[in-house]
Amino acid sequence: xxxxxxxxxxxxxxxxxxxxxxxxxxxxxxxxxxxxxxxxxxxxxxxxxxxxxxxxxxxxxxxxxxxxxxxxxxxxxxxxxxxxxxxxxxxxxxxxxxxxxxxxxxxxxxxxxxxxxxxxxxxxxxxxxxxxxxxxxxxxxxxxxxxxxxxxxxxxxxxxxxxxxxxxxxxxxxxxxxxxxxxxxxxxxxxxxxxxxxxxxxxxxxxxxxxxxxxxxxxxxxxxxxxxxxxxxxxxxxxxxxxxxxxxxxxxxxxxxxxxxxxxxxxxxxxxxxxxxxxxxxxxxxxxxxxxxxxxxxxxxxxxxxxxxxxxxxxxxxxxxxxxxxxxxxxxxxxxx
Amino acid sequence: xxxxxxxxxxxxxxxxxxxxxxxxxxxxxxxxxxxxxxxxxxxxxxxxxxxxxxxxxxxxxxxxxxxxxxxxxxxxxxxxxxxxxxxxxxxxxxxxxxxxxxxxxxxxxxxxxxxxxxxxxxxxxxxxxxxxxxxxxxxxxxxxxxxxxxxxxxxxxxxxxxxxxxxxxxxxxxxxxxxxxxxxxxxxxxxxxxxxxxxxxxxxxxxxxxxxxxxxxxxxxxxxxxxxxxxxxxxxxxxxxxxxxxxxxxxxxxxxxxxxxxxxxxxxxxxxxxxxxxxxxxxxxxxxxxxxxxxxxxxxxxxxxxxxxxxxxxxxxxxxxxxxxxxxxxxxx
Numbered sequence: 241x242x243x244x245x246x247x248x249x250x251x252x253x254x255x256x257x258x259x260x261x262x263x264x265x266x267x268x269x270x271x272x273x274x275x276x277x278x279x280x281x282x283x284x285x286x287x288x289x290x291x292x293x294x295x296x297x298x299x300x301x302x303x304x305x306x307x308x309x310x311x312x313x314x315x316x317x318x319x320x321x322x323x324x325x326x327x328x329x330x331x332x333x334x335x336x337x338x339x340x341x342x343x344x345x346x347x348x349x350x351x352x353x354x355x356x357x358x359x360x361x362x363x364x365x366x367x368x369x370x371x372x373x374x375x376x377x378x379x380x381x382x383x384x385x386x387x388x389x390x391x392x393x394x395x396x397x398x399x400x401x402x403x404x405x406x407x408x409x410x411x412x413x414x415x416x417x418x419x420x421x422x423x424x425x426x427x428x429x430x431x432x433x434x435x436x437x438x439x440x441x442x443x444x445x446x447x448x449x450x451x452x453x454x455x456x457x458x459x460x461x462x463x464x465x466x467x468x469x470x471x472x473x474x475x476x477x478x479x480x481x482x483x484x485x486x487x488x489x490x491x492x493x494x495x496x497x498x499x500x501x502x503x504x505x506x507x508x509x510x511x512x513x514x515x516x517x518x519x520x521x522x523x524x525x526x527x528x529x530x531x532x533x534x535x536x537x538x539x540x541x542x543x544x545x546x547x548x549x550x551x552x553x554x555x556x557x558x559x560x561x562x563x564x565x566x567x568x569x570x571x572x573x574x575x576x577x
Numbered sequence: 578x579x580x581x582x583x584x585x586x587x588x589x590x591x592x593x594x595x596x597x598x599x600x601x602x603x604x605x606x607x608x609x610x611x612x613x614x615x616x617x618x619x620x621x622x623x624x625x626x627x628x629x630x631x632x633x634x635x636x637x638x639x640x641x642x643x644x645x646x647x648x649x650x651x652x653x654x655x656x657x658x659x660x661x662x663x664x665x666x667x668x669x670x671x672x673x674x675x676x677x678x679x680x681x682x683x684x685x686x687x688x689x690x691x692x693x694x695x696x697x698x699x700x701x702x703x704x705x706x707x708x709x710x711x712x713x714x715x716x717x718x719x720x721x722x723x724x725x726x727x728x729x730x731x732x733x734x735x736x737x738x739x740x741x742x743x744x745x746x747x748x749x750x751x752x753x754x755x756x757x758x759x760x761x762x763x764x765x766x767x768x769x770x771x772x773x774x775x776x777x778x779x780x781x782x783x784x785x786x787x788x789x790x791x792x793x794x795x796x797x798x799x800x801x802x803x804x805x806x807x808x809x810x811x812x813x814x815x816x817x818x819x820x821x822x823x824x825x826x827x828x829x830x831x832x833x834x835x836x837x838x839x840x841x842x843x844x845x846x847x848x849x850x851x852x853x854x855x856x857x858x859x860x861x862x863x864x865x866x867x868x869x870x871x872x873x874x875x876x877x878x879x880x881x882x883x884x885x886x887x888x889x890x891x892x893x894x895x896x897x898x899x900x901x902x903x904x905x906x907x908x909x910x
Binding site for chain 1: 646677678679680681682683687689690697699700701704706713714716718738741742744745749908910
């Protein structure tokens with residue numbers, strides 16, 4: 241086991257898969273000579289050369305077209321979006337093309353590509369660089385959407401994404417990128433640990449119970465899983481035993497794991513970093529209502545971000561997304577406390 | 578001085594035949610549109626009549642069995658037929674049948690043939706152009722001596738995707754032929770009303786990309802020039818922008834009726850184009866002059882082409898619709 245930062249896990253997954261499969265190449269803005277805007281591809285250009293580490297112009301449509309076409313032709317591109325917000329520039333390539341090609345050509349082609357990049361709130365980057373837009377992808381058949389919360393899942397899910405035969409969107413939590421292993425392990429012992437085995441992968445569609453509890457189920461993904469773990473620690477001090485379920489992937493979505501947990505705890509809080517309206521937490525809550533209504537002792541609670549574009553001011557940014565205390569309040573509400 | 582190479586005229590008789598086959602195929606669809614629902618046809622229906630020499634001459638200059646490939650837009654029936662796809666499977670796709678090349682899930686706009694290097698027709702104007710960059714990149718990545726052709730229309734050139742792609746294609750020297758089929762209209766909007774600079778070829782000069790203008794109604798010019806260019810691209814990988822001047826006989830799609838067409842072009846204009854610029858008549862006259870095509874052969878080719886289109890329609894009509902279980906298949910690989 242190595243204790244890694246989230247960003248190191250990304251680097252490690254990319255490098256291992258590039259070494260293992262010469263069809264894999266990376267394309268994106270500043271991925272090569274600049275060593276990566278966040279450093280995850282540092283040294284890659286030197287190690288793999290310019291055909292496999294492709295510096296591109298600031299042309300997201302071109303980058304994704306490069307990925308889709310070369311994937312159809314049998315390569316395994318990893319397209320980096322400097323920020324996942326920028327994928328919106330090329331939304332047409334993702335939604336109207338990558339997601340549709342398999343189906344609309346009756347299965348004649350596959351599109352084994354990864355679209356990855358940092359997502360979400362956390363560095364005072366304000367309205368156009370802080371969004372968590374996973375719901376816009378998770379709504380679309382033909383895509384897979386990965387939302388890792390831990391370094392191990394970051395590595396294992398990214399490797400699975402790179403081996404998958406479909407377009408996979410990997411939403412990497414910017415807020416977690418450089419979180420120190422010590423900080424993570426203080427939240428939950430072993431949280432920063434990543435297996436050394438180069439064949440370690442994490443399958444899609446399998447949610448993970450990160451903390452076992454009996455009174456209430458906290459369901460999160462990406463940064464909100466970490467918030468749920470922090471909330472569980474606070475709740476434990478007050479004698480409330482919270483179970484934390486990390487969804488890991490939104491598409492495919494594993495509801496069996498959270499529902500099994502709810503059958504035990506009879507209470508659920510669903511947490512999502514950004515806008516709640518029509519969001520992932522709404523979908524998960526609806527599925528709980530459909531499939532476990534009679535197991536519930538209290539209405540499902542959602543905890544979501546403020547319905548506003550992300551503000552710049554640090555104090556405003558800090559109250560724009562769910563804190564562990566918001567989750568604690570919601571959990572207590574399900575318990576009538 | 579080197580002697581100009583003589584044309585392989587038997588090849589052009591074959592190209593002539595292919596153009597007639599495509600024309601008859603499209604015209605049969607146009608005719609049967611009155612009875613569309615009975616055949617299973619719906620949606621839009623973009624016919625290629627008038628533009629046949631481009632697909633036949635360009636695709637005929639590629640070596641599909643050796644790895645050359647191409648990608649198209651929604652006016653795509655002719656590409657498949659030019660590549661040798663089974664007309665029955667193409668017709669069945671147009672009619673939404675289980676035997677269609679895309680299992681009836683794509684329809685007229687999404688014909689494809691992976692085995693022949695046809696990466697499909699796409700319905701978003703300009704959306705296929707970035708994908709061609711990737712197809713070309715894969716050829717370069719593997720050091721293949723191949724080319725990829727990307728067909729698009731004049732409307733595509735006003736999409737941002739086009740400009741991002743051409744810049745990157747030239748930057749990376751990918752072997753892609755950007756084949757502009759300039760038929761003068763983006764749906765119902767003429768070049769004059771949509772391009773600030775109506776010299777479309779000059780718009781790509783800013784990318785420092787090699788470019789050429791070809792009369793898309795002249796199969797000889799299309800094929801001879803493209804064959805030469807393709808050979809040069811295989812020796813030294815680079816992109817080329819080709820403006821084919823052409824004309825479409827039918828409306829943009831089936832919804833573009835004579836009434837809606839009257840908002841942007843006259844019946845006279847269409848009639849004149851059919852009279853003066855028809856690629857089939859043009860080839861016919863030249864091949865008769867050269868003594869390799871006779872009136873008898875023309876009648877025979879015409880009859881076989883019509884029979885082929887009819888047979889394709891019969892094959893489609895006799896084919897089942899997709900099983901309901903197909904609804905949820907092929908979403909993921």
